[in-house]
Amino acid sequence: MSATPQRYQEDVANGEELPGFSLELTMTRMVLQVSGTQDFYPIHHDQAFARSAGHPDIFINTSFIRGCLCRVLTDWIGADGFVKRLGFQMRTPNLLGETISARGRVKQKGPDGHIEIEVWIESAEKGVTVPGSATVILPARR
Amino acid sequence: MAYDVKTVKREWEGHETALAWRRYPVEHEPIRRHCHMIDDANPLFIEEGRCPPVMVDFFASQGPWPAADFDILGLIRRIPTPGDRLINLNQEFEWFLPVRVGDRLGIRHKVASIHQRSTRLDPLSVWIRTETTIVNEREQVVARRTNQILVHRTPEEIATGVSRS
Numbered sequence: 001m002s003a004t005p006q007r008y009q010e011d012v013a014n015g016e017e018l019p020g021f022s023l024e025l026t027m028t029r030m031v032l033q034v035s036g037t038q039d040f041y042p043i044h045h046d047q048a049f050a051r052s053a054g055h056p057d058i059f060i061n062t063s064f065i066r067g068c069l070c071r072v073l074t075d076w077i078g079a080d081g082f083v084k085r086l087g088f089q090m091r092t093p094n095l096l097g098e099t100i101s102a103r104g105r106v107k108q109k110g111p112d113g114h115i116e117i118e119v120w121i122e123s124a125e126k127g128v129t130v131p132g133s134a135t136v137i138l139p140a141r142r
Numbered sequence: 143m144a145y146d147v148k149t150v151k152r153e154w155e156g157h158e159t160a161l162a163w164r165r166y167p168v169e170h171e172p173i174r175r176h177c178h179m180i181d182d183a184n185p186l187f188i189e190e191g192r193c194p195p196v197m198v199d200f201f202a203s204q205g206p207w208p209a210a211d212f213d214i215l216g217l218i219r220r221i222p223t224p225g226d227r228l229i230n231l232n233q234e235f236e237w238f239l240p241v242r243v244g245d246r247l248g249i250r251h252k253v254a255s256i257h258q259r260s261t262r263l264d265p266l267s268v269w270i271r272t273e274t275t276i277v278n279e280r281e282q283v284v285a286r287r288t289n290q291i292l293v294h295r296t297p298e299e300i301a302t303g304v305s306r307s
Contacts (some may be wrong), residue, residue: 004184023181036179038172038206041228053227054263054297062230063196067180070196079186083195087234 006078009113009138018076018104018117023068025098030058037063047096059093060100065130068102069119073136076104080139088119088132098123104134113138145224145266145307147258154221154253161277162211163248168193168201170243176200191243196235198285202247202276214251214272218291221256222307224266225295232290239284246279254288264294266305 023029034045042049044061051057066086073083094100100123108116114137121130173187176197186192193201204211218228241247254271261267274287295304 004186021181029179032179036175036177038200040206043227043229052296052298053294062233063200064179066196066233066235067176067182067194070194071180071182071184074184074186074194075182082240083237085234085236086196087232089232090230 004075004078006080007076007138008141009109009115010141012106012109012115012138014106014109016106018072018106018119020072020101020103021068021075022099022101025060025094025096025100027096030060030096033060033064036067037061039063055093057095057097059095062090065090065094065121068100068121069104069130069132069134072102072104072119073117073134077136077138082137083134084114084137085135086119086132087134088130090130092126092129094121094123094126094129098125100129107133113140145222145258145305147256147268150222150268150307151256155256156253157217158252159217159250161248161250161281162204164202164246165204167246168241168243172200173197173243193241193243193245195237195285198237198241198247198276199249199274199287201241201245202249213249214274214289214291217251217253217272218270218293221253221268221270221293223268223270223293224305224307225264225268225293225299226306227263227294227296229263229292229294230289231292232288234288235285236287237285239278239282241278241284247284248277248279248281250275261292261294263292264300266295266300268293 203213
């Protein structure tokens, strides 16, 4: 594996898209979710439990969602960047069987390398399900 | 007896837990599992032992067993609510210092606010906002986190008018 390329504050433009990535929420992915987060609350792996609570199916948990949003940032900032802040609202659950995409876009370059970024999770069926925002700090070129 | 949110607010808003230290230091294996979950091949995490920023609360909490020690769940379960089904709606993190494999973290929680407001899931839904602080072994703050938790009843409980509190 090679290190992610370093991003410098001088190279960033407002409106720049972060590459992001997509994941299909197969049952195997849902199992990986429980393994990766150690979140055993059954609403994320037990379909009968989720339906008894009024949901159509099991859905991905908070740690999975924030992991995706954070990966959008850490894939982009490089080894010397720092994730300063991440906030998000889980407005619509992403269910088993959906394909989600995690994305980002530079909203505003600020002072001292602070970059404000819009981040979100979307699916083809539902559009944006998790809007969010983040701040990263990028180094300056020497 | 009807649910008395004013009494619950008076008793629980501002409640803070003591600083609790993680039993184990930050480890490679949970980081690898986290990365596997989201197809993250970043060598900074997998090979160099940096902790993904969003994993600091995982390493700072006591893990999923014993269940009562798991992050804010034990605290939320002690707050009287009509239902016991939980949904985490919003989360916000701020980081101050990086964390690496071998660091030992501690955590404390505070109940910031409690409100009762109807949702499509339950007319007696309760909204609980919590604030979490995570420190390293030198008790330097490495991150702060806020959560907005929704606690609701099941459709069956709503249909039969059941309330646990």
